[in-house]
Amino acid sequence: MKSTSGNDGAKRRAGESAAALVEDGTVVGLGTGSTTAYAIRALGDRVAEGLSIRGIPTSYQSRALAREVGIPLVTLEDATPTVAIDGADQVADGDLVKGGGAAHAREKVVDSSAERFVVVADESKRADALSHPVPVEVLPDAVPTVEARLREEGGDPTLRAAVHKDGPVVTDNGNLVLDCDFGTVADPATLAATLSPLPGVVEHGLFVGLADEVHVGTATGVDVERFR
Numbered sequence: 001m002k003s004t005s006g007n008d009g010a011k012r013r014a015g016e017s018a019a020a021l022v023e024d025g026t027v028v029g030l031g032t033g034s035t036t037a038y039a040i041r042a043l044g045d046r047v048a049e050g051l052s053i054r055g056i057p058t059s060y061q062s063r064a065l066a067r068e069v070g071i072p073l074v075t076l077e078d079a080t081p082t083v084a085i086d087g088a089d090q091v092a093d094g095d096l097v098k099g100g101g102a103a104h105a106r107e108k109v110v111d112s113s114a115e116r117f118v119v120v121a122d123e124s125k126r127a128d129a130l131s132h133p134v135p136v137e138v139l140p141d142a143v144p145t146v147e148a149r150l151r152e153e154g155g156d157p158t159l160r161a162a163v164h165k166d167g168p169v170v171t172d173n174g175n176l177v178l179d180c181d182f183g184t185v186a187d188p189a190t191l192a193a194t195l196s197p198l199p200g201v202v203e204h205g206l207f208v209g210l211a212d213e214v215h216v217g218t219a220t221g222v223d224v225e226r227f228r
C-alpha cells in the first residue's frame with residue numbers, strides 16, 4: 001500500500017463527508033486509498049447502527065477493508081452503484097489523476113458506472129491544472145512498445161517499482177504500471193483520448209468529466225465543489 005501523507009485529519013473529514021451522503025438501501029462503489037478508507041470506515045460505523053447498503057469494491061484493499069468493517073459486498077453483475085466514493089492523486093476543475101495505488105482500472109469501471117461519483121481528497125491534491133504523472137496500467141508484454149508510444153506523445157514513462165519486493169508493482173489485474181510525466185496537461189480530454197486506444201494499455205489514470213462532486217477536506221472543514 002502506498003504511504004499516507006500527514007493530512008490525515010483533512011482526509012478523514014473528506015471521507016466522512018462523502019459517507020454521510022449515502023442513503024439507506026443503496027449500492028456504493030468503494031474506491032481505493034487512504035482517503036476513501038475513512039469513508040469506508042464511516043460507512044461501516046453506519047452499517048453497525050442499522051444502515052442497509054451493499055458495496056462494490058475497486059481493489060483487494062477496499063474489499064478487505066469493507067469486509068473488516070461489515071459492509072456486505074456484491075459485484076457489477078449484481079447491481080449498479082447508486083454512488084461511488086473514491087480518492088484522487090490530483091484534482092483540477094473536476095478532472096482527476098488517479099492510480100497512485102495502481103487501482104485506477106477497476107476504479108474507472110466502478111466510478112463511471114455510478115449514478116453519482118463523489119471524489120474525496122485533502123487540500124494538497126488541489127491544483128489549477130493537472131501535472132501529476134499519469135499512471136498507465138499496461139499488459140506486461142507491452143511495456144516496451146507502450147513506453148515508446150508514450151515518449152512519442154511527449155511523455156516520460158517510468159516503470160513503477162515495488163517497495164517491499166524486488167521488481168515492479170503488479171496490479172490486482174496482473175499487469176504493470178508506467179507512471180508517465182507529461183508536465184502540465186493543457187487538455188486532459190485530448191490526452192485521455194490519445195492514451196486509451198494504445199495497444200497494450202489496459203487503462204490510464206486520467207478521469208476526465210466523470211466527477212459529479214469533489215469533497216476537499218481542509219484544516220477546519222470540507223469544501224464541496226459540484227460539477228453536475
Ligand SMILES: O=C[C@H](O)[C@H](O)[C@H](O)COP(=O)(O)O
Pocket residue numbers: 031032033034035036086087088089098099100101102103104107
Ligand atoms: O489507485 C489508487 C487510487 O486511485 C487512489 O484513490 C488515489 O491514489 C488516492 O489515494 P489517497 O487517498 O491514498 O491519496
